[in-house]
Amino acid sequence: MTAPPARIVELGPDDALFPAWCEVWAAGQRADRPGEPPRPAQDHVALGRQLGTPGGSREGTHRAAVADDAVVGALRVILPLRDNASVAILDVAVHPDSRRRGVGSALLAEGAALAAGRGRTVLIAEVDEATPASPGRAFAERHGWTCDLLETRRDLLLPVDPARLRAVAAEAARAGGGYDVVTWRDRTPDALLEDRALLERRMTTDAPHGELPVEEEEWDGERIREYERSHVARGRTVLSAGAVTGSGRLVGFTELQVPLAQPERAHQGGTLVLREHRGHRLGARMKVAVLRELADRFPVVRRISTYNSDGNTPMVAVNEALGFRPAGRLSTWSLRQ
Ligand SMILES: CC(C)(COP(=O)(O)OP(=O)(O)OC[C@H]1O[C@@H](n2cnc3c(N)ncnc32)[C@H](O)[C@@H]1OP(=O)(O)O)[C@@H](O)C(=O)NCCC(=O)NCCS
Known part of the structure; x- marks a missing residue:
């Protein structure tokens, strides 16, 4: 043996x-x-x-x-x-x-x-594919796993040309009347907390997940607070922007996570606009707002990485307009046992 x-x-x-x-x-x-x-x-x-x-x-x-x-x-x-x-x-x-x-x-x-x-009975694993010859892919295939979701990583080099930001913001503002865009850091304002939890639930069903065998996650205000505390404990600060209706409901969010010990590279967290509020360029407006916030507070950040499913055409279009460019892939695999 x-x-x-x-x-x-x-x-x-x-x-x-x-x-x-x-x-x-x-x-x-x-x-x-x-x-x-x-x-x-x-x-x-x-x-x-x-x-x-x-x-x-x-x-x-x-x-x-x-x-x-x-x-x-x-x-x-x-x-x-x-x-x-x-x-x-x-x-x-x-x-x-x-x-x-x-x-x-x-x-x-x-x-x-x-x-x-x-x-x-359902095993899930991610593989960062910096190059097409990534060992994780061959390994997962060898063990009979199925690739259920393929995302392209895109990086944005900072600072973004202010003229580009102005152009995206101006174009989006024309389509987004009736909504305010607000920003916050680390702690969601109490008044927006339950709406923020709904957005996180929707992240698991409305953002493309390919064929991944996952169900909608249970999120409430307390789980959002747990999530926020975990970022602080991990040494990250989180800058968020949200879209708010005239009646004060939060209907979209985007967030950037900055690791304070290595702030040169920030990570795009989730971005979502509720289905019934899409088509107003709120995604672009929120992203411009959070990028401006980042430039003001953390000019040391040189790069932001984000991951999008290739089928997520609206999000990819916003990111490309802002200047994000492909930098490898992330694949998510599953196996039923
Ligand atoms: C993926 C990873 C965990 C594999 O670890 P490992 O100890 O080298 O894996 P094993 O020796 O058990 O490999 C088992 C089989 O997987 C396949 N495999 C693993 N690496 C491979 C590679 N670079 N190219 C082709 N096939 C590969 C082979 O079939 C291999 O069997 P063989 O060596 O007899 O040909 C390792 O490369 C790694 O840490 N990668 C980065 C992290 C990652 O991608 N993790 C995702 C896991 S799903």
């Missing part, structure tokens, strides 16, 4: 091995996307603590693959608790120096077993 490629051990975000667990992710990201700082360890630690805190909307567990006393692979299993009761999300990474030795397969099998033990 051949020896297993590595020992698999359970660990938590405050354990001595955890920095090495984070380094597995960082090493992979440095190899795949040189010139881009990897996700900071603090982000993994804060997420891990959140997943370990009872009463939240998700829980999770971590495993490390250890060979010759070094962490060579990392697994995180996330279980949604308020919805999607059959789903488990698996994050798997192997250090670039230890690939093609079966470590990834061993971690994937461990994640599948942990999920099955909790009655989860």
